[in-house]
Amino acid sequence: HLLLVLPDRHWSETIVRFSLTHFGWVHCALDTSAFMTDHSSFWDHLSHSRSESLKNHAWIAVYLSVLAVSFFVAMGSSQLTVRQIGVYFMADDHICKIRFLQESLPSYRSSLLSRVPTELCRIWCEAALKELGYANYLSKPSISTVQTLVILNIVHKNLGESCREYTLHGLAVNIARLIGIDRLGGRSDRPSNCLLKDTGLIRKNENVYRRLWWTLVICDW
Secondary structure, eight states, X not given: OHHHHOBOHHHHHHHHHHHHHHHHHHHOOOOHHHHHHHHHHHXXXXXXXXXXXXXXXXXXXXXHHHHHHTSOOOOSTTOOOHHHHOTTSOOHXXXXXXXXXXXXXXXXXXXXXXXXXXXXXXXXXXXHHHHHHHTTTXXXXXXXXXXXXXXXXXXXXXXXXXXXXXXXXXXXXXXXXXXXXXXXXOGGGSOTTOTTTTOHHHHHTHHHHHHHHHHHHHHHO
């Protein structure tokens, strides 16, 4: 299902850079340079038909959420369009040029995915949640789950999914507490049962994770 909804590599990089540039300050979930490195590695493996890149479901969920936030449209009584909203959304002339990975495959048949922004957003949002399911996110708490849910919380209400927004936000808060990113203010405050305890990951990305936690707090407030 994943290969059917991915843009090609050029457009993937274009969309991801746009998303991280214009929306990264909102969700504060990722380190841009680290994510772009992971993105390049994912596509390098995919271009060499190394299927293990498709098995990293937790990272792919984050990736799809980043794709999704570039294409949500502020909906409501005003029915604003992407063009009217301004620079924080990809313009219509960019959207219509998007090329999907499946269009470059020899077996491709003319069944184009919609290039309507809300539909693209919905497709990638649902695909991200499906990848979380493959990652067994309810039984295996991870930072990737928190990142995915925080990023997707930007779009749920705009897709008419307010109940999902509230439910998944609560889940993100509890997982964040379970893995200990709510205790990153001081070394002595870190809980003994923290799932990320004594790992290089938490030391390397401590500032990112602190911003991620405070994003959750601010959304609650």
